[in-house]
Amino acid sequence: MALTRKREDSMPKKAAKAMAATAATTLPPKAAKAGGRFAKKRWSDMSTTQHTAVVAAGVVQVSMAAAAWIDLARRPTQQVRGPKALWAVVIAVNFVGPAVYFAVGRTPGPAPSSEGGGDEVDRSEPGEERELTGS
Numbered sequence: 001m002a003l004t005r006k007r008e009d010s011m012p013k014k015a016a017k018a019m020a021a022t023a024a025t026t027l028p029p030k031a032a033k034a035g036g037r038f039a040k041k042r043w044s045d046m047s048t049t050q051h052t053a054v055v056a057a058g059v060v061q062v063s064m065a066a067a068a069w070i071d072l073a074r075r076p077t078q079q080v081r082g083p084k085a086l087w088a089v090v091i092a093v094n095f096v097g098p099a100v101y102f103a104v105g106r107t108p109g110p111a112p113s114s115e116g117g118g119d120e121v122d123r124s125e126p127g128e129e130r131e132l133t134g135s
Helices: 013-026 029-034 048-074 084-091 096-105
Strands: none
Touching: 048 084, 048 096, 084 096
């Protein structure tokens, strides 16, 4: 006794023919063959506008991830919520990862400097000379 049925057996033949005819007339030929309305498109099947949109989305994604990884690398551990290694993996998740890192992964505090090690803050008034101390 088989518990599974074939697709053809589960619906009337008329309905199956109607669905096949509808799919063949409403979908592009390659999409109808590929298995449905949401079948993957090949690069060669896309228009120039779609190419541009895909490339732009890729550039935005890579830029966001790079900015997040740079910020994570420069930010002190005390200013990151959770382990840095975990955030490095989270950032790799498409658009969501960098957005989540920037929204949740950082604690409020001064932005990390690219020079590194500059914990001293200049609190002198503009135009006032400041004496440098040697360390």
